Amino acid sequence: MENKETLLQVRNLTVTYHTRLGPVSAVSDVSFDVYRGEILGLVGESGCGKSTMGKALMRLIAPPGEISEGQIILSGEDILKYDENQLREMRGAHVSMIFQDPMTSLNPVQRIDQHGIEAIQVHEPKTKIEQALERVSKLFERLGIQKRRLTDYPHQLSGGMRQRVMIGLGLALNADLIIADEASTSLDVIVEAKLADQLREIRDEFGVTLMVITHNIALVAELADRIAVMYAGRMVELGDVYEVFDNPLHPYTQGLLASVPNIILNEREELYKMPGEPPNLTHPPSGCRFHPRCPKAMDICSRYQPSFEEVTPGRFVHCWLYQDHPEKETPTLKVAA
Numbered sequence: 001m002e003n004k005e006t007l008l009q010v011r012n013l014t015v016t017y018h019t020r021l022g023p024v025s026a027v028s029d030v031s032f033d034v035y036r037g038e039i040l041g042l043v044g045e046s047g048c049g050k051s052t053m054g055k056a057l058m059r060l061i062a063p064p065g066e067i068s069e070g071q072i073i074l075s076g077e078d079i080l081k082y083d084e085n086q087l088r089e090m091r092g093a094h095v096s097m098i099f100q101d102p103m104t105s106l107n108p109v110q111r112i113d114q115h116g117i118e119a120i121q122v123h124e125p126k127t128k129i130e131q132a133l134e135r136v137s138k139l140f141e142r143l144g145i146q147k148r149r150l151t152d153y154p155h156q157l158s159g160g161m162r163q164r165v166m167i168g169l170g171l172a173l174n175a176d177l178i179i180a181d182e183a184s185t186s187l188d189v190i191v192e193a194k195l196a197d198q199l200r201e202i203r204d205e206f207g208v209t210l211m212v213i214t215h216n217i218a219l220v221a222e223l224a225d226r227i228a229v230m231y232a233g234r235m236v237e238l239g240d241v242y243e244v245f246d247n248p249l250h251p252y253t254q255g256l257l258a259s260v261p262n263i264i265l266n267e268r269e270e271l272y273k274m275p276g277e278p279p280n281l282t283h284p285p286s287g288c289r290f291h292p293r294c295p296k297a298m299d300i301c302s303r304y305q306p307s308f309e310e311v312t313p314g315r316f317v318h319c320w321l322y323q324d325h326p327e328k329e330t331p332t333l334k335v336a337a
C-alpha cells in the first residue's frame with residue numbers, strides 16, 4: 001500500500017479484568033496504528049488478549065473488565081470519550097465486529113435478507129427496500145452466499161456462512177473497520193482458502209479495513225497485509241506480513257512461526273514446540289513477559305520492560321535484543337544468601 005492513511009491509533013491501551021484472584025491485565029500498554037484499507041492479522045496463543053483487544057476497539061469491555069488506560073483514536077476522535085449515543089453510532093456505521101459465534105449477533109427469527117435490509121435502512125432511512133435488497137444480494141453473492149439462501153434463517157446456514165453474513169452486514173453498513181474474531185476451535189470460514197481471495201477482492205472494491213483475529217497463522221500469511229503478534233497481553237511484533245514471515249525478529253514470533261507447518265520450514269525439518277506455557281496474567285513475569293520462555297533471554301529482560309520500538313521503517317518489536325539500555329551489558333550480581 002502506498003499513501004497510508006491512519007484509520008485507528010491505539011495508544012498505551014491497558015485493559016484490566018478485576019477477578020477474585022486479583023487484577024488481570026489482559027491487554028497491557030499496547031500501541032499501534034491501523035491503516036485505512038489494510039488487512040491486519042492479529043495472532044498469538046490462547047489467552048494472550050486478542051479478543052479483549054478487539055472488544056476494546058468496539059468499547060465492548062464490560063465489568064469485571066475495564067479499559068484502565070490509554071487512548072483509542074478512530075478517524076481523529078478518542079472513542080474512550082464517547083457517550084452511549086456516540087457509541088451506538090460508531091458500532092453501527094463505523095466499526096463492526098464479527099464474533100466467534102455469529103449466532104449470538106444474528107436475530108434467529110429474521111431472514112438473512114431482512115438483516116441486510118435493516119442494516120442499510122437503519123443508517124440510510126431513505127433507501128427503498130428494493131434498492132436495499134439489491135445491494136444486499138449483490139454483496140452476499142460476492143461473499144459466496146447464493147440468492148436462494150437470502151430467505152433462509154440464520155440457523156439454516158453453516159457457521160462459515162453465518163460469518164460471511166456478518167461480514168456482508170458490516171459491508172452493507174459501509175463500516176470503516178470490520179473486526180473478525182475467529183474462534184480457537186472453529187474451522188469455519190477461513191479454512192476455505194477461497195475466502196481469503198474473496199476478502200481481499202472485497203477489500204479492494206469497498207476500501208474496508210479488516211482486522212482478523214485468529215490462531216490460523218497460515219491464513220494470516222494468505223490474507224493479511226500486516227501481522228501483529230501478541231504475547232501475554234503485550235504486542236511483541238508488528239510489521240509487513242512478508243517481512244515478518246521472512247525474518248521474524250522477536251524470539252516469540254520466531255518460535256510461533258517455526259511451530260506452524262509448511263510456512264517457513266522445509267518439509268524435512270521438524271516442527272518446533274515452544275517450551276513452557278504462557279504465564280498466569282494475575283502474576284505476569286517482570287520485565288519482558290516472555291523472558292522465562294525465551295531462548296535468547298538476557299539478564300536485563302527480567303528486570304525492565306522493553307519499549308515497542310520501530311527498528312526498521314514499519315517494523316515494531318518489543319524486545320531488548322533490538323534496543324539499548326545503560327544496564328543491558330551489566331549482569332546483576334547474584335549475592336549468595
Ligand SMILES: Nc1ncnc2c1ncn2[C@@H]1O[C@H](COP(=O)(O)OP(=O)(O)OP(=O)(O)O)[C@@H](O)[C@H]1O
Pocket residue numbers: 017018019024026044045046047048049050051052053064065184215281
Ligand atoms: N470476562 C473476563 N473476566 C476475567 N478474565 C477474563 C475475561 N475475559 C478474558 N479474561 C482473561 O483475559 C485474558 C485474555 O483473554 P482473551 O479472551 O482476550 O484472549 P484471546 O487471545 O482472545 O484467547 P483465545 O485465542 O482463546 O480466544 C485471559 O487471561 C482471560 O482469562
Ligand code: NI
Pocket residue numbers: 050051052181
Ligand atoms: Ni479470543
